[in-house]
Amino acid sequence: DTEVTQTPKHLVMGMTNKKSLKCEQHMGHRAMYWYKQKAKKPPELMFVYSYEKLSINESVPSRFSPECPNSSLLNLHLHALQPEDSALYLCASSQEITRQQYFGPGTRLTVT
């Protein structure tokens, strides 16, 4: 099984809402990533977890809060977002950091 799943596929939220994005993999990978992608741009790294510990935080605003409850799950908690945060949010995993990455289908987020 080389699949990374993400839920929900689409999310529309107001600026005062709190929501969470979920990512799951069952490949035994120990590194998991969150990326943000705006239209016609490359993915931008947000966070990296390695062995369930936050390894890299790319100076992401605190309205984005990552969580890695176990080695298979990665969450991204959202609160007080801005319209400019609307984007495709991609989750990925790899056996270790710098190994081959596998991406989920993404969550298309719209902030109104």
Added chain:
Amino acid sequence: GIQVEQSPPDLILQEGANSTLRCNFSDSVNNLQWFHQNPWGQLINLFYIPSGTKQNGRLSATTVATERYSLLYISSSQTTDSGVYFCAPTDSGTYKYIFGTGTRLKVLA
């Protein structure tokens, strides 16, 4: 940090044509990946290729790390090859994958 540039930025091909996509990077890298992003946003890993040449069907890739470039070859292109192709080398200082600017490919039937 490492800078990654891809060329050409846009490419239109007739079905059956061949093409070469290039990825240049500004510093030494440990690893490099090539991805295809389909129109629905799914990123598919095509190659994990820190050095040398690999082939997978109609696709092949070559990375010459000492000269700081990688090439992706697409032969006998099909309409399903349309989408955006990204290269992503790792920054050897931070171990982060840095995505290039992408090549947008359209294959016409």
